[in-house]
Amino acid sequence: MKTTISQVSEHVNQEVTIGSWLANKRSSGKIAFLQLRDGTGFIQGVVVKAEVDEETFQLAKNMTQETSLYITGTVVEDTRSPFGYELQVKQLEVIHESSDYPITPKEHGTEFLMDHRHLWLRSKKQHAIMKIRNDIIRATYEYFNQNGYVKIDPPILTGASAEGTTELFHTKYFDEEAYLSQSGQLYMEAAAMAFGKVFSFGPTFRAEKSKTRRHLIEFWMIEPEMAFMDHEDSLIVQEEYVSYIAQSVLKNCRLELDVLERDVSKLENIQAPFPRITYDDAIKLLKEKGYDDIEWGEDFGAPHETAIAESFDKPVFITEYPANIKAFYMKPHPERPEVVLCADLIAPEGYGEIIGGSQRIDDLHLMEQRYKEHHLTGDAYEWYLELRKYGSVPHSGFGLGLERTVAWMSGVEHVRETIPFPRLLNRLYP
Ligand code: 4AD
Numbered sequence: 001m002k003t004t005i006s007q008v009s010e011h012v013n014q015e016v017t018i019g020s021w022l023a024n025k026r027s028s029g030k031i032a033f034l035q036l037r038d039g040t041g042f043i044q045g046v047v048v049k050a051e052v053d054e055e056t057f058q059l060a061k062n063m064t065q066e067t068s069l070y071i072t073g074t075v076v077e078d079t080r081s082p083f084g085y086e087l088q089v090k091q092l093e094v095i096h097e098s099s100d101y102p103i104t105p106k107e108h109g110t111e112f113l114m115d116h117r118h119l120w121l122r123s124k125k126q127h128a129i130m131k132i133r134n135d136i137i138r139a140t141y142e143y144f145n146q147n148g149y150v151k152i153d154p155p156i157l158t159g160a161s162a163e164g165t166t167e168l169f170h171t172k173y174f175d176e177e178a179y180l181s182q183s184g185q186l187y188m189e190a191a192a193m194a195f196g197k198v199f200s201f202g203p204t205f206r207a208e209k210s211k212t213r214r215h216l217i218e219f220w221m222i223e224p225e226m227a228f229m230d231h232e233d234s235l236i237v238q239e240e241y242v243s244y245i246a247q248s249v250l251k252n253c254r255l256e257l258d259v260l261e262r263d264v265s266k267l268e269n270i271q272a273p274f275p276r277i278t279y280d281d282a283i284k285l286l287k288e289k290g291y292d293d294i295e296w297g298e299d300f301g302a303p304h305e306t307a308i309a310e311s312f313d314k315p316v317f318i319t320e321y322p323a324n325i326k327a328f329y330m331k332p333h334p335e336r337p338e339v340v341l342c343a344d345l346i347a348p349e350g351y352g353e354i355i356g357g358s359q360r361i362d363d364l365h366l367m368e369q370r371y372k373e374h375h376l377t378g379d380a381y382e383w384y385l386e387l388r389k390y391g392s393v394p395h396s397g398f399g400l401g402l403e404r405t406v407a408w409m410s411g412v413e414h415v416r417e418t419i420p421f422p423r424l425l426n427r428l429y430p
Pocket residue numbers: 162163182183184185206208214215216217219221223224353354355356357358397398399400401402403404415
């Protein structure tokens with residue numbers, strides 16, 4: 001019977017056939033151990049010389065890495081395998097023989113692996129990271145669907161910039177100038193006025209000249225937007241949502257976390273509520289820790305964020321940043337207009353800012369004033385003003401960066417391993 005590695009538990013002591021690839025192999029004169037993968041998982045196939053015909057044993061012994069094959073054998077329980085099962089092989093049928101596979105079991109440099117990303121994705125560790133990514137996406141849809149949100153897809157080609165004009169990818173749109181979206185937020189605000197609670201999930205683009213472990217040029221963002229919710233309400237959604245995905249990964253990705261040697265106690269700890277610290281207090285905390293290179297009114301760099309996060313054992317919200325270092329649409333604090341009703345969620349262990357969010361300006365006149373200050377003109381922004389003209393309501397939203405979240409949950413150092421084909425400064429291949 002044809003099956004997959006993920007389903008062998010349903011076929012214990014039965015004979016099955018699995019379409020697979022040879023990931024690795026060990027053999028002696030009498031026995032060959034084939035490490036097989038089929039996309040759904042990894043399993044060991046044991047070929048005993050005395051139990052198969054000579055041709056099959058020679059085939060197993062000489063099989064090259066990444067050869068594709070149909071393998072037939074009996075599923076047996078195996079307590080030594082992390083997966084719990086192995087295959088006692090009876091028959092092998094090679095589909096395609098692979099030769100000189102470039103990624104061998106020895107160590108390779110990062111640039112080499114990145115050049116071979118199309119093949120590197122097959123490795124056990126990369127497979128585990130993508131499965132965790134997949135579970136976070138699945139849990140995201142589950143969380144927002146269960147809580148009454150409607151999925152809305154904002155456009156990718158846009159005429160307006162949401163997060164500032166310096167990091168835009170420009171393109172021609174027939175005779176007009178267009179950009180690749182930096183954030184779907186402005187459109188999600190329109191959607192919230194039509195559907196109440198909405199979320200988006202899609203690619204976003206930033207022409208950032210940053211070469212750090214946290215920056216991608218193309219990354220995926222989850223952007224919820226909620227009508228009739230203030231900043232405080234939004235923080236509660238954020239901590240509930242992040243806790244939900246962490247607990248989901250813990251529940252559904254045990255094997256993957258094992259492969260990645262992730263310290264799961266770090267994930268068990270991601271439970272709402274999360275601590276909060278104002279920007280003012282964060283500056284004080286940094287001064288106490290000996291950071292003299294930052295003054296009130298300046299934005300935090302990665303070392304500052306890491307230092308702040310180290311004072312907490314959970315993700316921490318930094319709230320109420322100075323208005324002049326944040327986006328034009330953020331609502332000023334009612335008693336202190338020099339700061340805005342916003343928060344960044346900083347992950348522990350140096351993973352940095354996972355979420356940026358805020359309450360939005362809902363007053364037409366204040367928004368018009370911001371347009372002037374930020375030189376936002378033209379048709380591209382007209383419609384956004386109209387949202388404040390026809391039944392404007394308090395509303396809030398946030399954006400969670402998927403790749404940084406995957407890196408954090410998986411415990412991998414760099415975001416380049418958390419997206420199938422990373423777009424980085426100077427990398428558009430493969
Ligand atoms: O803080 P950002 O820029 O917020 C926005 O774009 C808002 N419009 C979202 C909203 O309120 N709807 O980006 C949100 C998140 C960051 O916290 C970070 O996790 C991620 O997106 N992010 C990046 N991830 C990888 N590479 C980059 N270059 C990123 N820039 C932002």
